[in-house]
Amino acid sequence: MSVSLSLNGVRITYEGGRESHTAIDNFSLLLPAGRIGCLLGPSGCGKTTVLRAIAGFEPVRSGAILLGDVLLSSPTVHVPPEQRRVGMMFQEYALFPHLNAAQNVGFGLRRLPREERAAKVAEMLALVGLQEAGARFPHELSGGQQQRVALARALAPAPALLLLDEPFSNLDSSTRERLTAEVRDILKAAGQTAMLVTHNESEARAMADHVGVVHGGRLARWSEQAGTTAPQ
Ligand code: ADP
Numbered sequence: 154m155s156v157s158l159s160l161n162g163v164r165i166t167y168e169g170g171r172e173s174h175t176a177i178d179n180f181s182l183l184l185p186a187g188r189i190g191c192l193l194g195p196s197g198c199g200k201t202t203v204l205r206a207i208a209g210f211e212p213v214r215s216g217a218i219l220l221g222d223v224l225l226s227s228p229t230v231h232v233p234p235e236q237r238r239v240g241m242m243f244q245e246y247a248l249f250p251h252l253n254a255a256q257n258v259g260f261g262l263r264r265l266p267r268e269e270r271a272a273k274v275a276e277m278l279a280l281v282g283l284q285e286a287g288a289r290f291p292h293e294l295s296g297g298q299q300q301r302v303a304l305a306r307a308l309a310p311a312p313a314l315l316l317l318d319e320p321f322s323n324l325d326s327s328t329r330e331r332l333t334a335e336v337r338d339i340l341k342a343a344g345q346t347a348m349l350v351t352h353n354e355s356e357a358r359a360m361a362d363h364v365g366v367v368h369g370g371r372l373a374r375w376s377e378q379a380g381t382t383a384p385q
């Protein structure tokens with residue numbers, strides 16, 4: 154089941170020798186359950202840092218990160234990444250080249266009994282429109298198909314929240330446009346709460362219900378897009 158995400162006054166710093174660099178400061182937002190949020194901003198503004206903190210790979214110096222009413226991060230609390238129910242689709246998390254599409258999707262389901270796992274993999278491949286492609290290896294798939302397999306892999310363990318870090322940036326612009334719409338439809342059909350980050354404004358507008366603009370580690374605006382409606 155999807156849940157809301159909230160960040161309350163989050164600060165994240167990187168230590169480098171005697172220097173400490175504040176990458177994110179006074180960062181607050183609320184993303185309601187089932188909605189798609191987007192953080193929009195130029196390279197280096199802190200987008201990946203925020204996602205890494207939500208996923209549990211960076212500690213917070215002040216403030217709090219909550220999933221539903223569960224406190225994930227604060228200066229005194231840090232739930233480990235594998236216990237957060239947070240899924241990730243990051244550009245750099247490419248598919249495993251030696252595993253076929255079905256094996257990639259099943260990767261996070263290794264603890265399920267074989268038949269249950271096979272059924273879930275088939276369901277996920279169908280969700281992203283690749284039910285016929287399970288036996289194909291990544292190099293036999295187009296860039297757009299690879300990203301859809303990566304999405305199926307991220308959704309398979311049923312995360313409460315999905316994070317997407319510039320997931321379409323390596324694709325040509327027509328594939329990117331098509332995939333943006335497809336991914337939005339898939340996430341909406343699944344009722345998935347998701348947070349996307351990108352430097353591409355049209356991608357942000359096409360994909361998200363809520364868009365925030367990030368500047369120098371701060372959230373300048375966090376607003377609901379016109380034309381989107383709250384879930385029932
Ligand atoms: P974006 O994803 O928006 O491009 P990042 O979150 O990657 O931005 O980086 C935000 C800032 O934090 C940048 O100034 C970057 O140089 C710095 N930074 C990112 N990762 C590290 C790290 N591991 N150590 C030190 N500084 C970092």
Ligand code: MG
Nearest residue numbers: 200201202318
């Ligand atoms: Mg980044």
